[in-house]
Amino acid sequence: MSFKLDQKSIFRQGVLLTRRGHIRTPFFMPIATKGAIKGAVSSQDLEALDPQIALANTYHLLLQPGLEAMKKLGGLHKLMNFSLPILTDSGGYQVFSLSKIRKITEKGVTFSSHIDGQEIFLSPEKSIEMQLAIGSDIIMVLDECTPYPCSYKYAKESLELTTRWAKRCKEYFAKKTKHLPKKKRPLLFGIVQGSVYKDLREQSATELVDLDFDGYAIGGLAVGEPQAKMLEILEATIPFLPKDKPRYLMGVGKPEDIFAAVKRGVDMFDCVIPTRNARHGSIFANLQILMTKVKYDTLLIKKDKFKTDQKPLDPKCTCLTCQHYSRAYLRHLYRVNEMLYARLATVHNLSFYLEFLKQLREEKE
């Protein structure tokens, strides 16, 4: 059993056990796509934020530095000098979001590299092999993330392919990890697809649960559909997932999305919003968790009104940035294009998200 829930708590406050340590739920995973948090945030900066876990991308690391180099380097933890657990995305989403030219067949997916255009083939087995080389602690199966909108027919065929790939991932994973003691093995998660069709979500979840994964992700959401639709599909999916396994809503989201999803029984999240928005000048501040919703402010730091504002970004925040620097300084750094801006803003926005999830973990009735 890798997941324990506190039965008396509200939400799903529990503990997920990985080979590199336990993680309290619900939690948010900062994204280190290429083995670094974008915005000049070092592994030590990140660990100082107590993130519990980070996420990296198989697709990007497969292109650079590549499978063989990663094997020789002894994995990503060593490469980036990071000691907390790492979850790796399988590359399925990047094929969907980055590659204009792609061909999906039963065997796998062929696509052109966004870096130099060279043809890359990614199969379920190859994705797992790369994730094992990375030394990932939570490995995701290769899936096809359907776009929104998506026809029923395409969504059904796609989900069934995703299930067959999941089975192959599981078999390959079992073969490659059977020599490891159970406590030294990474976890393997399946991914529910089915677009916005409730019966397809049920079908996908049921098929994956039959295969018995360590946790279940819900993919193919937050791809352009309205929030109400996302929650509707989430509510239609969760009942088909086991209570004693972690649920991961991939790529979500804004604080209000995460709050709504946690209330509906989701345990894990990842999203580019805190880091990307930080780089683009949008700062999260003044969080309030109320009974039915979350409230917060978004500061567009470039604005004139911050020119001489000596307050920290968020007066209640304890992050490095807020302890030492003012809104005026951040605005100035943003405007003069200093790299320090990105680091300080990213550290703060991550701190905001991590503190938000920490409060959800501690929320009592």
Added chain:
RNA sequence: GUGGCCAUAGUGUAAUGGUUAACACAGGAGUUUGUGGUACUCCUAAUGAGGGUUCAAUUCCCUCUGGCCACC
């Protein structure tokens, strides 16, 4: 003092004897959901003053004002 050049959004530059005078930055309002990019979208805002030529002037001519350069 004489001659020449210049004057267009807040700033720096375009363009034109004839529909809504363009662009960049600045200013304002937004966007970003399993990360190709310090990204993207929308909005506000201008022909120095006065006179003349002309059907029509920001454009051509004159005067003034202000600035730059050269010469004495």
